[in-house]
Amino acid sequence: MEFFDSHAHYNDEKFDQDRESLIQKIYEDEITRIINAGYSIESSKKAIEIAKNYEFMNTTAGISPNDIDNFKKENLIEIENLAKDKKVVAIGEIGLDYHWNTENKDLQKEVFISQIEIANKLNLPIVIHTREAIYDTLDILKNQKKCIKKGIFHCCPLNIDLVREGLKLGYYISFAGPITFKNSKNADEIIKMVPIDRILIETDSPYLSPEPLRGKRNDSRNVKLIAKKIADVKNITLEEVATETYNNAIKIFEL
Numbered sequence: 001m002e003f004f005d006s007h008a009h010y011n012d013e014k015f016d017q018d019r020e021s022l023i024q025k026i027y028e029d030e031i032t033r034i035i036n037a038g039y040s041i042e043s044s045k046k047a048i049e050i051a052k053n054y055e056f057m058n059t060t061a062g063i064s065p066n067d068i069d070n071f072k073k074e075n076l077i078e079i080e081n082l083a084k085d086k087k088v089v090a091i092g093e094i095g096l097d098y099h100w101n102t103e104n105k106d107l108q109k110e111v112f113i114s115q116i117e118i119a120n121k122l123n124l125p126i127v128i129h130t131r132e133a134i135y136d137t138l139d140i141l142k143n144q145k146k147c148i149k150k151g152i153f154h155c156c157p158l159n160i161d162l163v164r165e166g167l168k169l170g171y172y173i174s175f176a177g178p179i180t181f182k183n184s185k186n187a188d189e190i191i192k193m194v195p196i197d198r199i200l201i202e203t204d205s206p207y208l209s210p211e212p213l214r215g216k217r218n219d220s221r222n223v224k225l226i227a228k229k230i231a232d233v234k235n236i237t238l239e240e241v242a243t244e245t246y247n248n249a250i251k252i253f254e255l
């Protein structure tokens with residue numbers, strides 16, 4: 001079996017001590033494709049630098065809504081230039097986050113829309129971060145008619161409206177640790193709503209370790225626990241989940 005972790009952050013300092021040996025172990029444990037996700041100029045640069053060492057690793061470049069405190073217009077040009085690197089297969093993570101920031105909603109929207117425009121210009125999909133901002137996120141996506149390549153709801157919030165509308169828009173739903181959490185009461189219902197050909201799996205490492213590892217540093221090996229949960233709920237084999245989600249990721253990232 002082979003698994004595709006569609007979203008992890010090996011650019012995070014929590015991996016500084018053992019990054020190389022850990023990535024080797026992950027690969028040997030059947031996680032044979034990884035997207036190393038950027039969330040700022042610096043982290044996008046670092047993601048690319050790390051990915052250059054591994055044929056099985058690609059990256060995203062983008063500025064997340066939680067990294068726009070010192071945003072300058074020139075940053076958009078930097079993202080566009082980084083996104084031209086062969087390792088970069090999507091613009092992300094980008095989006096809206098009203099959990100951490102509510103006082104700069106207009107700027108969040110502006111930076112999100114500008115980066116969707118970069119994705120459209122470069123013909124790349126987008127990786128969306130949305131938290132407590134579901135309706136504004138959907139409004140922006142619906143109004144971006146030129147949004148040719150669609151994208152992925154990364155660590156998709158377990159919200160029925162978002163998933164229903166996201167599927168209608170043609171987006172992929174990426175499931176992460178929260179589908180395994182005991183307090184995610186509607187996880188099963190949401191998993192059943194999404195056809196297997198529209199599901200991606202991810203860890204968002206080093207964050208969001210699935211049950212029973214909650215609180216520990218996460219790494220891509222745990223993507224198997226996400227796949228297992230989906231297999232159990234959909235009553236299909238783990239192998240089927242691995243293969244389908246792998247192929248879905250290959251398709252959306254054009255690998």
Ligand code: NI
Nearest residue numbers: 007037093204
């Ligand atoms: Ni992330």
